Amino acid sequence: MNIREKAAEKDLVLTVDMYGCPNRCRHCWLGHMPNRKMEDGADEWIVDCFRPYFKRISFYSWLREPDFCDDYRERWQRDIALSVQKVPERYELASFWRIVRDPEYVPFLKEVGVKAVQLTFFGLEETTDRFVGRTGAFRELLQATKLLAANGIAPRWQAFLYEENKEEIVELLKLSEELHLRERCRGFGAEFRFFVHTGSCDGENRKQYDIWIRKENIPEALIPFYSGYESLLTERECCERLRGDTMHWVHHNGKEIVLLISNTCDVFFNFTHMTREWKIGNLKTDDREELIRRVVEEDIPALNLAGKVTLGELAARYGNPESDRAFHLNDYKDYLLNRYLEDVCS
Template sequence: MVSKKRPLTICVDLFGCPNRCRHCWLSHMPNRPMEEGADAWIVDLFRPFFEEIEFYSWLREPDYCDDYRARWERDKALSVGCMPERFELGSFWRLVRDPSYAGFLKEVGVPVVQLTFFGLEDTTDRYIGRKGAFKELLKATDILLENGIAPRWQTFINEENKDELVDLLHLSEDLQLKQRTEAVGQAFRFFVHPGTCDGENRKLYPVRIQKSHIPEELIPYVLDYDETLTEQEWCAKWQDDTSHYVPHNDGRIVLYISNTYDLFFNFTHMKPEWRIGNLKTDPIEELVRRVKEEDIPALNEARSITLGALVRRYGDPSSERAFEDDDYKMYLLNQHLEQKGIE
């Protein structure tokens, strides 16, 4: 029997998500209720193989179910040898619909909630996939502050929205978010990044931001600006690289489970080539072996192609699109898997 020592995190898509963001790195999936008791059944499947299991009933929108208080208690009760965490996340959908939700976030110790914008009203609504989303984000910002929780504004930049993000920064200044967040004992954070290039975000490659097009006023807010290079620079840097890009869980193993019981690592989008197997149709012993040995088609293919070969085949040496290191590697690997039709 393989060691049970490595801790496991399981995130199950029990309730889905109200949004359909155009940057969603997981990729869009229908909301579909899972069977009654699916949560305990899943934990029991893994229990013989792991001493520590951290259980989350969501992997898309936290607290999307109406009984989110009871749900949080149940996530804690189902976890084995540890407790799930809250992170700096919450549901802006619920914040504007449920007057007691902000109080709940406060009770469970959430000091900051991240809110995602894509520009001003029309652009944010279009990118989140819901009319009214932008107004909800502004209202959620106020509700958080009224409850002593700091909002954090995250933005994803591309060629289409780069100038609007400057307007959004100005809006955050007009709303005095810096001062109002300091009044609740936190620093207000506004940050900008190009995002990953997998899932839905991969479709935005044609409008991916060119590094030289990032408005000067936004540069201080860009995460890891100096480590963000152009596609051209990455191609030149890795042209002859003989290493392999193989995503890997160090220590804790994190697994995502879709509402159709498909099992995935947390490396990239939940597409067939990244599927470890299905909890309903594959024996659990075999699934755990694949998890612990990281033996799935996508990772086996990643071990067979060098980074140099990936950039030579799929990189565009004339492109000035901006990428961070791992985001560009994952983009290249997914290009390769798609070209080869790996499933």
């Protein structure tokens, strides 16, 4: 089977950093990138790069922040028009930056069928502002919460939990109760969700390893709200499980391939952070047929190297068997693999 035949069997999702992001969040697994508006026509040119190979393409003009452009209504319609035999989805994502600045934005979200919007907190005001990278972010999140609920869209609060903010997250939970968010959402037939987690230890969040929450230090009040708590392990337990494991940790795409495309046209899989060892190629400088081959055959440095080292070797080299930091096992495997890739590719 040739490359075109293999590609034709896959669904393709293109997510492109066309406009940037107003925030510089310390948890961002993608990593920080400079904001740069891509040139007019870049969207159609990018889709045309893949159109001869893939029969079904979903196009998204954002990678980090949805609707971070003034003509977001037209932009959404253009994303739909550029997609091929598929329609992009809204998910539960929106720009809280725009919610509090544009009175027409929340009505637009309702028009396109958004039922809930995720809002990300890191504690109370000072801590959230610091982790988002913008003064005023916490107050904007609260204002966005009220505006969404007033328009029949359920806010969904996610909180990132670290050692330094664990007590603040308890206070944040209390604040959600004081604001009667569950009752307000029930009033229009929806559900308010509050959940906590650490996120994956890659991208900017990798830099938070030193303040990573210890499992034993997770406040009892937060355990019912911890996403996947029943499968949460300590780093020590992860190391024990992986000791002597002869398997390789190699990511693969299924029926759907999701590509992350930077504002300079570098292309990555949606596996982990966007670093050079995970780079597939560049749409402007690489041969197009060769780049498509790498996409379809998953032929990139990171995946090739991942097949040459076992999980047991990764744990022995990079794991900390004395640590009680909290991880889900697959996230920990990613952390170990990225440590290894940084060493061998440096």
